Amino acid sequence: MNNREKFIEWMINNSGRSKNTINKYASAIATMSRELTEHSTINIDIYKVVDSIEIHRIKEQYLEIDELREKDERGNRMYTSSLIWYQKYLEEDKKLNTLVKDNSNEYSIVYEKKVKGEFTISEGTKQWKRDRAVVDRSIEFSNNKCEYDDKHEYFISNKSGKNYVEGHHLIPMKYQDNFEYSLDVEANVVSLCVVCHKILHLGRIEDKVNIISKLYQLRINSLELSGLEISLDELIDLYK
Template identity: 60%
Template sequence: MTRREEFTRWMLKHSNRSKNTIDKYAAAVVTISKELTKYSNTTIDIYSINDSMSIDSIKQIYLKIDVLREKDERGNRMYTSALEWYKKYLKEAEFISNIAKEQPSEYSVKHIKKLKGEFKIKDGMKYWNRDRSIVDKIIYIKNNECEYDNTHRYFISKATNKNYVEGHHLIQMQFQDMFEYSLDVESNIVSVCLVCHKILHLGRLEDKIKIIEKLYNLREHELKSSGLDIRLDELIELYK
């Protein structure tokens, strides 16, 4: 299967665009490659590019060429839109590839002890840095489902075209000083729907406890493996 065919199939699955529009986007990528080769005097084959960040540079070059920028504007930005969708395709391909390298046989989390990261002080409060890629990995591994109740499905994310969920630090980052090791680890991050997430942050304690108990039971041993030894009653206390 060619890269163009892979891109087309990916868009059919992950976008809400019509088949006709998707075919136009796939063809537009070829057209952009030819036109950039013509006007920039550099041979460019976008379908041979594997780095998603390179697409931003290509887009900048494209928009600096007056005749191409005007053509894109007349076409309701179809060409730059095609580049944006191709970038999204490459980003997901990169993410899956990275997970496969880490876990060649199966996608699973790593339960490791990790040193505390850096933090910054703002308005007298300490804010610990977080690694967004860890959240993305957990959500991917958990198949975009709420770990408290996998029937919780409120809407489809525009960005992923999958069930919308959010990552939550079971032991919240504000309590990092209480622990020797980092809280920003896979063992401490859970995938939850937006309603469960709001309850954990803003809900009544009695409503929080039901969710905390189940998530704790799912993560207890993994937390210990990451040097985060905490009892259920101690965890609940942190949510009061």
């Protein structure tokens, strides 16, 4: 069960609205994600936001765009109303900023500050230990899609039976000393097809920039929640 489905289930149990209205609210949130991407520099999936305060910021950003504000007014404020209900859903959840693990054993994502892990020294270089479960959760949360382009599907993994993708630390682990908190967290691990992953490791910087820029916009909010502050220019410099 993904977060959209959980929101719908919560609305059915708590809102008193009809199923038709609830489905309209759920679709409105998905539409707002797309419209914010089309009308601004924001690139975000609202259903991946689990901080109710951030939802309030998103609503303000939406209303700052004249075309979208007028559309919301024509629609009797259905779009902003859907965000208000989504915010209530998050606030009433027992584990704020968490996608709760359900009975189907769905992975949970928690955006929080995490202390740095352990490291070893190999030939004078620090090698920071990584938690494989962090990568697995990030891949599961992406529905085994490439986060740069979800149409990048090259082959089915023999192990998972799903589209093959790989986990990648957006802020490379070798720069852990530059940050107060751990880089080995879900906020910093993106799911990529094998081609995009190889480009980030082996490609020319001019080919890396578009990928890095999109991934940065997708993750900037969750990175901040995890105590990882970095500008886009600073991130790009790490790949040069």
